Amino acid sequence: MNILIAGAGAVGGYYGCLLWKTGIKVSYLVTEKSLPVIRDNGITVKSKGEVWTFHPKVSVNPSDLTPCDLIIIAVKRYSTEDVLNQLQPFIKEDTLILPLQNGVDSEEEILKRFPDSQVLGGIAFIGAKLEETGVIIHHGAGSLSIGELDGKESDRVKDVVRIFKDAGVPAKLSTDILKGKWKKLCWNAVFNPLSVILNGPIEYILDSKDALNIVYGIFNEIRSLAEKKGIILSEGLMDEHINVTQKLRGYHTSMYEDFIKGRPTEIDYFNGYVCREGTKHNLPVPVNCTITSLVKAISCTHIS
Numbered sequence: 001m002n003i004l005i006a007g008a009g010a011v012g013g014y015y016g017c018l019l020w021k022t023g024i025k026v027s028y029l030v031t032e033k034s035l036p037v038i039r040d041n042g043i044t045v046k047s048k049g050e051v052w053t054f055h056p057k058v059s060v061n062p063s064d065l066t067p068c069d070l071i072i073i074a075v076k077r078y079s080t081e082d083v084l085n086q087l088q089p090f091i092k093e094d095t096l097i098l099p100l101q102n103g104v105d106s107e108e109e110i111l112k113r114f115p116d117s118q119v120l121g122g123i124a125f126i127g128a129k130l131e132e133t134g135v136i137i138h139h140g141a142g143s144l145s146i147g148e149l150d151g152k153e154s155d156r157v158k159d160v161v162r163i164f165k166d167a168g169v170p171a172k173l174s175t176d177i178l179k180g181k182w183k184k185l186c187w188n189a190v191f192n193p194l195s196v197i198l199n200g201p202i203e204y205i206l207d208s209k210d211a212l213n214i215v216y217g218i219f220n221e222i223r224s225l226a227e228k229k230g231i232i233l234s235e236g237l238m239d240e241h242i243n244v245t246q247k248l249r250g251y252h253t254s255m256y257e258d259f260i261k262g263r264p265t266e267i268d269y270f271n272g273y274v275c276r277e278g279t280k281h282n283l284p285v286p287v288n289c290t291i292t293s294l295v296k297a298i299s300c301t302h303i304s
Contacts, residue, residue, distance in 0.1 A: 001024055001025070001069045001070060001163060002025045002027070002067065002068040002069050002070075003016075003019060003024055003025065003026050003027070003068060003069065003070045003071075003072060004027050004028075004029060004062070004065050004066065004068040004070070004071045004072070005026060005027070005028050005029070005071075005072045005074055006028075006029040006071065006072065006073050006074060006075055006083045006086075006087070007028075007029070007030075007073070007074035007075035007076075007079070007083070008028045008030050008034060008038055008043055008058070008134065009074065009075070009076070009130050009136075010126070010128040010129050010130050010136050010137075010138075010254075011074045011100050011124055011126060011128065012028070012072065012074030012075075012100075013043045013045060013130075013134070013136040014045055014047075014126065014128050014136050014138055014142065015072070015074070015100070015124070015142075015144075015164070015167075015169065016028065016043070016056065016072075017043060017045045017052055017054055017136075018142075018164075018167040018168055018169055019163070019164070019167045020054045020056060021052070021054075021167065021168075022166055022167045022168075024163065024167070026056050027056055027057040027058065027059070027065040027068070028043075028056050028057070028058045028059075028065075029058075029059065029060070029062055029065060029083070029086065029087075030058050030059070030060060031060065032060055033133070034133045034134065035058060035059070035060055037133040037134050038058050038133065038134045039058050041053075041134050042054055042055035042056070042134065043055075043056065043134050043135075043136070044134060044135045044136070045136045045138055046131075046135070046136065046137050046138065047137075047138035048138070048140075062086055062087050062089075062090050063089075063090070066090045067090075069096065070096045070097075070098060070160065071087065071091070071095060071096070071097045071098070072097075072098050072099075072100060073097065073098070073099040073100065073101060073106065073110070074099075074100050074101070075101070076101075076102075076264070076266060077101050077102055077103045077106060077266050077268075077269040078264055078266060078268065078269070080099075080101065080106055080109055080110075081109070084109075084110065084113050084114075088113070088114075091114050091117050092117075093116045093117070093118075094118065095114075095117050095118060096118045096120065096156060096160070097110055097114075097117055097118065097119045097120070098119075098120045098122045098146065098160065099119075099121075099122060100122045100123075100124045100144075102184075102185075102188055102254075102266055102269060102270070103181075103185065103188075103266065103269035103270065103273060104178070104181045104182055104185050104273070105269070105273065107119050107120075107121050107149060118156070119149065120146055120147065120148060120149070120156075120157055120160065120177075121146070121147050121148070121149050121174070121177035121178060121180075121181065122144060122145070122146050122147075122177070123144065123145040123146075123174070123177065123180050123181055123184055124142075124143075124144055125141050125142070125143045125144070125145075125184075126138070126141050126142045126143075127139035127140045127141050127248075127251065128142075129254065129257055139251075142169060142170065143169070143170040143171065143172070144161075144164055144169055144170070144171040144172070145171075145172055145173075145174040145177060145180050146160055146161050146164070146171060146172075146173060146174065146177070147173060147174035147175060147176070147177030147180075148177070149177065149178065151175045151176055151177075152175075153173060153175065157173055158173060161173045178231060179231050179232075179233070182222070182226045182231050182233060183233065183237060185222060185270065185273075186219055186222050186223070186233065186237055186238060186241060187241050187245070188266075188270050189218055189222060189270040189271050189274060189288065189291075190205075190215050190218050190219060190238070190241070191205060191245065191253055192253045192254065192255035192256070192265075192266070192267075192270060193255060193267060193270065193271055193291050193292075193294075193295045194211060194214065194215070194291075195252065195253045195255065195256040196253075196255055196256055196259045196265070196295050196298060196299075197291070197294055197295065197298065198211065200252075200256075201249065201250050201251055201252050201256075202245060202248050202249055202250070202251050202252075202253065203249035203250060206242065206245065206246065206249060212242075214287065214291075215238065215242070216238060217287035218271070218287050218288055218291060219237070219238040221274060221278070221283075221284075221285040221286075221287055221288050222274055222285075222288070223235075223237070224283060224285075225274055225277055225278055225281065225283055225285065228281045228283060229277075254266075255267070255270075255295075259295075259298070259299060264299075265295060265299060267291075267292055267295045267296060267299075268292070271288040271289070271291045271292040271295075272288075272292045274288040275288050275289040275292050
């Protein structure tokens, strides 16, 4: 199988490396800035005391990398439109696309642009960050949930899950991938922006009674919005997230890493998405709208 990965950051770089180690042909669509670095030095993954370096084919032009059997979209959510513009001439009716991005609407955006394309849903659970261009530090986890948007257990989704499993990725087939994405949104929309606002690791949130009150305010609004869209999230989901997250007390979120380095954040696709959709559905979501405004205000005044 030939796989094209759009984005050589923490997610795309890590999973691409594991696929490459099993003999899968992996190529990368990258930016002009990162092209010479990755072309000359390859991609290096540092994981649990091991270091792997591989030299995939890279280009800023998709025509250099196609044809491919599977396109993995692994850029930050705000870069999706640019990547789809680049890929437009090469996405056909039988093109299989797997976005591994934060938020809940990347599949929807792809299908709006390419209604006849074959889109799977994906959720990556991984602790990894980009140390520098082409160098990924993997702290832990790395599991994947992959599923058809209609919940069917198709042959193609089974094939994609098997490919990742063969590469050593704890991958599973999900029959309710959209609900899974909303469950992850509840974590992302809480811990990412609050870590920016509080300017520190996750323990700053977990150890603050006032912060935890905000946590549940964010969550309850997301839960109500999800219900409007036909997705039922359990009342105890945030309790589960908090219990699991106790193991990540010293962890800095991806949004915090972007913030301190002066990069754009994905706030528009977490709490900002909730704010926009709440307006569409006549559902008040004041906590999420306030969180969105705060992160944007802080980001505008922050000097890295």
